[in-house]
Amino acid sequence: MPAPGEDEVLVKVSHLSLDPYMRGRMSDAKSYADPVAVDAVMTGQGVGHVVESRAEGFAEGDLVTGMTGWQSHAVLSGKELRKLDAVLAPSTALGVLGMPGFTGWTGMTKYGRPQQGETLVVAAATGPVGSMVGQLAKRAGMRTVAIAGGAEKCRIAQETFGFDTAIDHHAFDEVADLRAAIAAAAPDGVDVYFENVGGDVLRAVLPLLNTHARVPVIGTVAWYEGVSTDGPDTLPALWRQVLVKRLSIQGLIIFDHWDDFPAFLDEVAPLVKSGGVTWLEDVAQGLENAPQAFLDMLRGGNLGKQIVAL
Numbered sequence: 369m370p371a372p373g374e375d376e377v378l379v380k381v382s383h384l385s386l387d388p389y390m391r392g393r394m395s396d397a398k399s400y401a402d403p404v405a406v407d408a409v410m411t412g413q414g415v416g417h418v419v420e421s422r423a424e425g426f427a428e429g430d431l432v433t434g435m436t437g438w439q440s441h442a443v444l445s446g447k448e449l450r451k452l453d454a455v456l457a458p459s460t461a462l463g464v465l466g467m468p469g470f471t472g473w474t475g476m477t478k479y480g481r482p483q484q485g486e487t488l489v490v491a492a493a494t495g496p497v498g499s500m501v502g503q504l505a506k507r508a509g510m511r512t513v514a515i516a517g518g519a520e521k522c523r524i525a526q527e528t529f530g531f532d533t534a535i536d537h538h539a540f541d542e543v544a545d546l547r548a549a550i551a552a553a554a555p556d557g558v559d560v561y562f563e564n565v566g567g568d569v570l571r572a573v574l575p576l577l578n579t580h581a582r583v584p585v586i587g588t589v590a591w592y593e594g595v596s597t598d599g600p601d602t603l604p605a606l607w608r609q610v611l612v613k614r615l616s617i618q619g620l621i622i623f624d625h626w627d628d629f630p631a632f633l634d635e636v637a638p639l640v641k642s643g644g645v646t647w648l649e650d651v652a653q654g655l656e657n658a659p660q661a662f663l664d665m666l667r668g669g670n671l672g673k674q675i676v677a678l
């Protein structure tokens with residue numbers, strides 16, 4: 369058992385977050401963050417209780433969150449921890465009111481810029497990012513189209529998260545057929561394509577974007593296992609779309625936006641408490657099941673925010 373040093377806190381982790389970005393930390397390809405070293409503790413955000421504190425402002429029993437890593441206990445400095453509001457379920461700090469929810473909110477408010485009567489398309493729509501995006505867009509008066517994997521997720525996208533339409537991307541072998549389904553669901557074209565996945569969903573949506581459409585680029589989970597470079601060069605067609613439709617395509621890494629996290633909590637935490645914004649969690653039991661739950665999530669095996677309960 370590690371012991372906390374001066375200004376440090378020992379935390380017993382109760383919930384661990386599994387996030388798609390972790391796939392990048394398991395690769396030594398150059399990216400925006402360094403990979404986790406071989407034999408180091410896998411990185412990740414956790415929630416837990418303070419067991420022992422030598423840091424000002426933290427006492428035994430406090431509920432906290434921080435980058436605990438995939439382990440049962442972690443020593444972190446007080447500066448690396450945030451105390452949590454005990455009113456809400458602790459795991460909400462990892463999803464709807466944590467990094468993924470904040471990413472959806474930031475992407476929509478800063479780059480999606482929703483307008484009443486416009487149309488949104490988002491994939492991975494029942495996940496913590498997509499479900500936040502869909503609910504915010506609906507609250508802003510947009511028509512919302514969910515793309516999700518399977519009939520059950522499509523039902524939940526509409527019934528739980530209030531999407532106007534939901535399309536099962538597994539139901540189409542050809543991109544053209546997926547595109548036709550999205551076109552039917554978005555008869556006035558697409559004004560915001562919130563990019564969570566890349567792959568065939570992007571290929572299907574791209575020609576449906578309206579003039580002055582916005583594309584916040586958040587993640588490309590369809591390509592996290594690698595991208596084939598075979599086939600025709602589609603870059604000229606993509607670039608032409610950007611030009612003639614005056615598209616706004618904006619990459620977002622949530623690191624850059626942490627200063628806005630209090631503003632996000634001020635706006636969204638009351639909505640979560642009142643039920644105006646809802647969320648789903650998929651909870652795996654035990655640290656030993658984290659690797660399999662992580663692999664399943666990348667392939668769509670999760671229904672809602674993937675958590676591990678320790």
Ligand SMILES: NC(=O)c1ccc[n+]([C@@H]2O[C@H](COP(=O)([O-])OP(=O)(O)OC[C@H]3O[C@@H](n4cnc5c(N)ncnc54)[C@H](OP(=O)(O)O)[C@@H]3O)[C@@H](O)[C@H]2O)c1
Nearest residue numbers: 388492495496497516517586587588589590620621622668
């Ligand atoms: N840029 C940032 O700072 C930032 C921060 C947070 C998250 N993200 C990104 O945001 C995206 C969503 O994250 P999340 O935490 O909300 O994940 P999530 O939805 O809980 O899980 C990933 C989902 O991706 C979908 N998916 C996997 N392969 C797909 C494919 N080939 N085509 C279409 N959908 C596919 C699956 O949903 P279905 O079963 O519904 O297809 C799967 O459940 C990820 O790309 C993640 O990397 C980026």
